[in-house]
Amino acid sequence: MSFFRKLFNRVAGKTEEQEAPPPSVAAEEAVQEQAPEPQPELPPPPPEPEPELPAPEAEPQPEPEIELPVPEPEPDRETVAPAPAPAEPQRLGWFAKLSEGLSKSSRSITGSITSIFTKKKLDKATLQDLEDVLLQADLGLPMAERIVKEVSIGRYDKEIDPEEVKRILASEVSKVLKPVEVPFTFGAEKPFIILVVGVNGAGKTTTIGKLGAIARREGYKVMFAACDTFRAAAIEQLNVWGSRIGARVMSRPTGADASGLAFDAIAQAKEDGTDILFIDTAGRLQNKQYLMDELDKIVRVIKKQDEGAPHAVLLVLDATTGQNAMAQAEIFTKVAGVTGLIMTKLDGTARGGILVAIAERFRIPVHAIGVGESIEDLQPFDADGFARAIAGLEER
């Protein structure tokens, strides 16, 4: 089990792992150096504006070009803030939290399965109903067809227990998800540069804050680069996270060149011995071409500082956008060299099956999922747990 996963588990309250020891004294000292007064507790994320639903950019928006204000040549703003607090007390075990987070999806699927199969023989009509339910949950056609086929084998014209259908569902989902279950690890590169991409409102900045909190708790020196220079609120949001977890934030006024900021942030990170640099990016881009150009430029500029960087490119997808998330995955995997996926807001949708459809189609490693807004709601991705939770089964 990777150390990051252990950490994640500690934060998420996963039960099979023993509590890990607190960060090393050296790490504590490093933290103290920056901020002598540790905060008692990590407060909840700041109130944020409701995200605008992203345009997948598949159809370019006929929006006028955004006129960016010409920025004043101000110096970089930096925030070094208090040390991170200890993990929040555990309330629910990880599986209970996962089940609760996925309850909209699982209730919708399992409720329909129960009503389709209770005291009914398996025939063409019931199988068609099952396929419809699975498609509505956004599991995707290949998965829906496989489950229907599996359910029908040897059971035609017989009664089938809805529990058995759920077990088949969980087993098929788990088979597809297992190969993409890849724990996220911080590499040895210093600084380890993580580029975070996704459309606006997907949860990039929040996810950076949550991952940064985990890294800080382990004693890493963390920096955030606020390369979403489109909105003042986005910069401010990252500054709040930086202050909260004790990470330095490099930002520039709205409208500044994002790639220039990324370049300077890496230089700064090298200079001050930062271990992990998160680069936040804008999701609010006018069209696909603009998005491609902007991301391409950021990656090119990052490489000027470090040929091997970015060491990780995390795509953040919002599960509530359903099929739209599929279109986003397609675009970003093409333009940004995505190395892994984090799917957020699975708690806000009955169509959590979209993660399965995306995994099946793109085979992108899935590192973590968001099942709520607080820090412990970012869970390491567990294929079997996800499959059982979405099928409404108990933890194995």
Ligand SMILES: Nc1nc2c(ncn2[C@@H]2O[C@H](COP(=O)(O)OP(=O)(O)OP(=O)(O)O)[C@@H](O)[C@H]2O)c(=O)[nH]1
């Ligand atoms: N319910 C729920 N809300 C989440 C989750 N992850 C993020 N959010 C919320 O989603 C909203 C948007 O998150 P941001 O992190 O600002 O999204 P972003 O991708 O940075 O958006 P832009 O900066 O506009 O590109 C915030 O209100 C977050 O608290 C999750 O897993 N569950």
Ligand SMILES: [Mg+2]
């Ligand atoms: Mg943001």
